[in-house]
Amino acid sequence: MPDDHMTPDEFREYGKEVIDWIADYYKWVETYPVLSQVKPGDIRSGLPPSAPQKGESMSAMLDDMDHLIMPGITHWQSPNFFAFYPCNSSGPGILGELLSAGLNVQGMNWVTSPACTELEAHVLDWLVEMLDLPEKFRSTNAGGGVIQDTASSATLCATLAARERATDGQSNHVGADHSLVAYASHESHSSIEKALRIAGIGTDRMRVIPTDESYAMDAHELEDQILRDKAEDFKPFIVYGTVGSTSSGSLDPLESIGSICQREGIWFHVDAAMLGTAALCPEFRYIQEGLEYADSYCFNPHKWMFTNFDCDCLFVADRNALTRALTINREYLGDFPSKSAGEDNYRDWQIPLGRRFRSLKLWFVIRYYGVEGLQKHIREHVEMAQEFARWVDDDPNFERLAPVSLQLVCFAHTAGNDITKSLLDSINASGKIYLSQTMLRGRFTIRISIGQANTRKRHVRAAWELIQKTARELAL
């Protein structure tokens, strides 16, 4: 009966069809145009104006996936996806997400599924060891980790915890203190400005600190600005450091920034959304030198660690600072008295009340690859990016515009912004590869970000050849 629930045996049948559909997708993903070729409105025009009154068959829906939806997909899982930052996935990541969807528990409280809370706390403790993060971030110490949807939410949570601490909790009751000021570099992520806006601090209170030639925050400028603000009776309350900026992959000097924060009693949040995963490899841990000063830290396994979107890991040194900012109790929400390690109610560690069982996919990914398997792939990506950078350096028509911190190469055509922009547009329109852009000191910049799970050397080589060939055609 079409209007009744799907039975377990029907689910078994249709589920296997969907699994085959996804397996085939990964088999052929390389053959699709990376960037969707549709025009605005194309997808909607294929959809009926109203919902059906009677139920439809799963086979009709899977057909529509092929014919109506697929033309409108930009293939983040293509090995030829080099835009923005990767959002890579993997078999174990997808299957962990599937199990989470199957159980469909809502883990707001410990009691609403103890495994959801305890596995999350435990796997995030594993990550402290895997990434060699400060011990204070462990749930068995005063800190702990929590999975957020994205680094934007992690940044907002850190901002609220810092605001709460700086105002002794008064901001919760009487609103944000207008003397609070925050600090981030010109290269920092848009989510910082967004968090300050959301939190009622106001973007005028964000001090934009200049960067050095490597696009890293200038710690002397930071220190000077803090002193000027204090002299004018502003209250510095948070500094945001970045490990791998979105624009150029730059690395802020955490050690210098952190020691200033410690001396001044300012909350130090470190956003390693993109590059944090690299710390799986001891040789790349230089990116997080000085992290012991941080009050909070986040990185995104959903970017570079083969864990399906969404999965950001936020660590705090003092979990009470976070929960003081975010706890609202009500009788109907239920209660659980313990506040010890891994037994807390995670609803008090995040903006939303409800939450999915996201640690399953992370647990599956870590176990399936093992630490050594993850390291292997990260090293391959970094090696490919370094090789790409050498090709750029060796070609007189191109210029590299930022140091290659690990997996991102920023470059431009020497013929200037217009040619570089035309080059990017032509390449993306071809559907063969997808690259994205930024501006660096007034230069229109092409970014090639290498970290898709299935990207091999041949894809990077082909990308470079396409870039060179397209440039030759345009320069004629």
Next chain:
Amino acid sequence: MPDDHMTPDEFREYGKEVIDWIADYYKWVETYPVLSQVKPGDIRSGLPPSAPQKGESMSAMLDDMDHLIMPGITHWQSPNFFAFYPCNSSGPGILGELLSAGLNVQGMNWVTSPACTELEAHVLDWLVEMLDLPEKFRSTNAGGGVIQDTASSATLCATLAARERATDGQSNHVGADHSLVAYASHESHSSIEKALRIAGIGTDRMRVIPTDESYAMDAHELEDQILRDKAEDFKPFIVYGTVGSTSSGSLDPLESIGSICQREGIWFHVDAAMLGTAALCPEFRYIQEGLEYADSYCFNPHKWMFTNFDCDCLFVADRNALTRALTINREYLGDFPSKSAGEDNYRDWQIPLGRRFRSLKLWFVIRYYGVEGLQKHIREHVEMAQEFARWVDDDPNFERLAPVSLQLVCFAHTAGNDITKSLLDSINASGKIYLSQTMLRGRFTIRISIGQANTRKRHVRAAWELIQKTARELAL
């Protein structure tokens, strides 16, 4: 090789095992204790202290699902789950989520997967018709819908849009205006207080409006409070109405509240997270009378509409009011000039930057059941709740403590709070059913919330018999 990626054919094999695992789970879910019986720390104690160095097999991981994870699951998908609010799921919901995980696109911009944006805008337009919502919420008019994770985030977004409008955008730059005041009833959800705290308004600026005997907001009290606040130079900026409060299922008088908001130029947000789904049935649309006054509205298909968590639908009458509050542009985020219907960048409609392809599961659910299939199940749930209420009314040992708006029954033992609390604890400890609690005018109250997809009359009957039997045992 365990440290390499899972191949499409391996995914095919393991994926089908996972599908079988989930199908079996739904076959047997009724036999599990609903409330997990583990003690704090039990789950963690079964997990190794460190992540594995070498990759492990999928079969080891699926074994651990059975032996380590399942004892720590509270079964939200059991037909005997009557606590909080339902978080129901369905075959098409799970498979839609699986497809979303398989494609793993990140839909921050239209261009990063046009289908992700256009399907979402389109399906939310379908819902305007399906639920008979005001036409202004359509993306083809000045409004539009967007999927948020939860109603908490929807409430925060509405608050930020209202704050932006009330301050002519100034709050974005110079921080929240301390004269802003907000209004919600005593029965309103904790997420409102949380949103006001997050947004830097402060919880002291939340005016808690008294309720009438049905726990609905008293509109006269609201009006008086607004006038008092204006006389004291406060700026009323938002009123939150509730359709189905968490505590008692109460319905705020939207028409009276809305006309006050319109007259005073105050943003009116309506939270129908739980009961909104009922408007699929014309006979239940009385719950949203007056919704034409609302500036924003949300309901959760992940609660009562068989759509996997997370899926909250937020509608706004003026999409520009929302995006003015939340847009931050950067060159590296890419750009898309059009701001017309269904072609916008949804990153500007939400707190996080990145987003999943959540409309797939919603599309699948609506199509699989059809409008008539969904209506059928909603009617069944409402009928079961009404019958349960009659049983309570007919038993002199029990007392009903609130009107039954649709699917929630609030009741207590006549022997008082201590007995009622003991009764609830004993029932939940049995693992046979799971109920939750609230406080209503000083009375400890048991809530039975009926809306799990697989709940049939026999489950509700058995629940009532267990409640009666346990009460008899305790009262001895």
